Amino acid sequence: MTATTIGEATRNRETLTNPPLLRRFRDAAQDTATVTWRDMLRTARQPEMLTFAVIMGVFFLLLFNYVFGGAIGAGAGVDYIQYVVPGVLVITALQGAQQTGTGLASDISEGVTNRFRSLPISQGAVISGRTLADSIRNLIGLVLVAIVGLLMGFRFASLGGAIGAILLAVGVGYAFSWLGAAIGAKVRNPEMVGMLSMFWLFPLMLASSAFTPTSSMPGWLRGFANHQPISVATDAVRGLTDGSDAGGDVLYALAWIALMLIVFVPLASRLYSKP
Amino acid sequence: MTESQTIKIAGDGDTIIRADGLQKTFGDTVAVRGLSFSVASGKVLGLLGPNGAGKTTTINMLTTLIPPDAGTASIAGFDLRTEARAVRQMIGLAGQTAAVDEKLTARENLRLFGRFYKIPKTELAARIEELITNFRMGSFADRPAGTYSGGERRRLDVVAALVADPPALFLDEPTTGLDPRSRHELWDAISRLASDGTAIVLTTQYLEEADKLADEIVLIDQGETVASGTPEQLKRSLEQEVLEIHLEPGDEFQRGLKIVGDRPGLVLDSDAGLIHIPVVGGAASSLAVLRRLDDAGVALLDFQLRSPTLDDVFMALTTERASGETDRGATT
Numbered sequence: 001m002t003a004t005t006i007g008e009a010t011r012n013r014e015t016l017t018n019p020p021l022l023r024r025f026r027d028a029a030q031d032t033a034t035v036t037w038r039d040m041l042r043t044a045r046q047p048e049m050l051t052f053a054v055i056m057g058v059f060f061l062l063l064f065n066y067v068f069g070g071a072i073g074a075g076a077g078v079d080y081i082q083y084v085v086p087g088v089l090v091i092t093a094l095q096g097a098q099q100t101g102t103g104l105a106s107d108i109s110e111g112v113t114n115r116f117r118s119l120p121i122s123q124g125a126v127i128s129g130r131t132l133a134d135s136i137r138n139l140i141g142l143v144l145v146a147i148v149g150l151l152m153g154f155r156f157a158s159l160g161g162a163i164g165a166i167l168l169a170v171g172v173g174y175a176f177s178w179l180g181a182a183i184g185a186k187v188r189n190p191e192m193v194g195m196l197s198m199f200w201l202f203p204l205m206l207a208s209s210a211f212t213p214t215s216s217m218p219g220w221l222r223g224f225a226n227h228q229p230i231s232v233a234t235d236a237v238r239g240l241t242d243g244s245d246a247g248g249d250v251l252y253a254l255a256w257i258a259l260m261l262i263v264f265v266p267l268a269s270r271l272y273s274k275p
Numbered sequence: 276m277t278e279s280q281t282i283k284i285a286g287d288g289d290t291i292i293r294a295d296g297l298q299k300t301f302g303d304t305v306a307v308r309g310l311s312f313s314v315a316s317g318k319v320l321g322l323l324g325p326n327g328a329g330k331t332t333t334i335n336m337l338t339t340l341i342p343p344d345a346g347t348a349s350i351a352g353f354d355l356r357t358e359a360r361a362v363r364q365m366i367g368l369a370g371q372t373a374a375v376d377e378k379l380t381a382r383e384n385l386r387l388f389g390r391f392y393k394i395p396k397t398e399l400a401a402r403i404e405e406l407i408t409n410f411r412m413g414s415f416a417d418r419p420a421g422t423y424s425g426g427e428r429r430r431l432d433v434v435a436a437l438v439a440d441p442p443a444l445f446l447d448e449p450t451t452g453l454d455p456r457s458r459h460e461l462w463d464a465i466s467r468l469a470s471d472g473t474a475i476v477l478t479t480q481y482l483e484e485a486d487k488l489a490d491e492i493v494l495i496d497q498g499e500t501v502a503s504g505t506p507e508q509l510k511r512s513l514e515q516e517v518l519e520i521h522l523e524p525g526d527e528f529q530r531g532l533k534i535v536g537d538r539p540g541l542v543l544d545s546d547a548g549l550i551h552i553p554v555v556g557g558a559a560s561s562l563a564v565l566r567r568l569d570d571a572g573v574a575l576l577d578f579q580l581r582s583p584t585l586d587d588v589f590m591a592l593t594t595e596r597a598s599g600e601t602d603r604g605a606t607t
Binding site: 013016017019027030031034037038041042045046110111112114115116117118119120121275 | 339360379419
């Protein structure tokens with residue numbers, strides 16, 4: 001054993017101090033992959049996180065379809081299971097995204113991230129890896145919820161539409177993961193982050209087109225409800241599942257995702273980098 | 276590992292860790308005030324001081340966790356402020372400030388940190404096995420870290436800092452809360468690392484630990500160095516001995532205490548009935564104290580005159596905060 005650094009043996013002083021851009025990029029990608037691997041391993045070790053998200057989704061499906069569905073469906077003049085599954089997919093993705101914040105906060109409060117900070121890694125990778133891992137977990141959860149939906153009589157118009165719908169929901173979850181990460185990086189207390197998440201999750205979830213058509217809402221609320229990201233995403237996912245012309249809605253949803261990423265990626269990174 | 280010599284030339288001379296006038300202020304409190312020291316390859320520096328003296332703040336600055344307000348520092352020749360990323364490649368951090376992932380096993384934790392150092396896969400696998408064997412972690416290496424005993428957990432904490440075999444190691448209270456056996460095992464491991472050439476900065480609550488491991492001690496109080504030198508130098512520098520008086524706890528103890536009077540550096544243990552009195556001039560001044568106790572009819576159970584320990588140095592040179600809050604180790 002010598003008192004020198006193994007992994008860096010081949011790097012000279014110059015590349016250590018000021019690595020070339022390409023190398024920096026490759027290192028950041030590798031660090032992100034490592035963090036993703038770590039977070040996936042944690043999910044595998046404690047599958048409750050995944051099960052919880054799926055159970056919530058199934059719970060919403062059962063509750064809305066069998067309890068409220070009759071009333072809402074009659075009022076809206078739609079087959080309610082076809083109406084509600086896209087909403088539940090988006091909400092399930094959001095539940096998963098909310099765990100990004102609590103996960104990051106518990107890493108910070110337990111001191112794991114302190115060790116990360118003392119390591120020669122791209123610090124942004126700690127969040128980008130986590131949001132990626134949470135999205136992969138979300139993807140698995142959404143497929144499971146969709147299968148339960150199929151068992152309850154829901155039908156996708158096409159396979160392509162099914163794939164597109166689930167990917168779009170995962171994409172919305174990814175954008176919200178960065179919002180969660182910003183809250184987690186700021187608050188740094190997992191319980192508090194969990195509570196704060198209710199403040200954005202519930203209003204966005206209920207004042208949306210996820211479970212009920214917005215046409216029955218009062219005018220002042222309808223404006224918000226029609227254009228907030230959950231409704232936009234749900235409308236797009238709904239368009240993809242029933243094979244109607246979803247192009248405009250999908251673009252609108254993608255614009256929301258892009259906007260959220262533009263705001264929350266730098267914000268979360270900056271909040272995290274504070275000691 | 277022969278090609279790794281390329282990095283070693285980065286250090287200036289033999290010095291691996293160099294701190295020069297480090298300063299850190301939190302709000303109105305100056306946590307660290309112009310701290311300077313250096314650690315050569317193969318040496319252990321013990322950073323001692325009461326709670327709140329600035330030990331952890333110093334470690335946090337030297338490991339790039341927080342930026343210093345003033346002063347400079349370098350690790351293996353890399354500047355802390357301008358070359359932070361290279362510094363991170365040169366250091367390992369373990370202890371109360373840096374945790375491991377509790378859901379992952381020791382093997383997985385080591386693989387995680389090894390991947391962060393960009394150690395090639397096969398080399399990393401071999402390195403992990405080497406560490407697990409050398410630090411006798413085989414019996415628990417495949418259990419999640421959340422299930423570990425205190426000793427197993429601390430061992431993983433330290434070993435996680437060693438994956439890349441860094442030239443500089445920072446151990447922040449590595450043995451706090453360990454049973455004596457685990458503590459001795461960890462001491463052996465730390466000594467081995469130093470003899471292999473690692474420069475180590477160690478903070479500890481146990482002065483016996485500093486006495487045993489440290490080549491040099493920097494004693495800080497309220498962010499400032501109050502004494503530094505080898506453990507022997509520090510003990511000699513006190514120029515005093517300690518008279519230990521053992522009385523029956525209770526009334527007899529209180530009576531004896533009144534006669535001894537209020538003296539600087541007095542250490543009391545009322546439950547055990549012990550009074551430690553720093554005395555200059557050895558036998559003669561001890562005799563004076565004993566005679567006064569005897570004249571007053573206080574019954575001594577026992578007494579002895581002994582050389583000062585690091586504990587005495589610590590008590591003499593650092594200020595006492597709220598009572599019972601000093602970092603006095605469980606070493607007496």
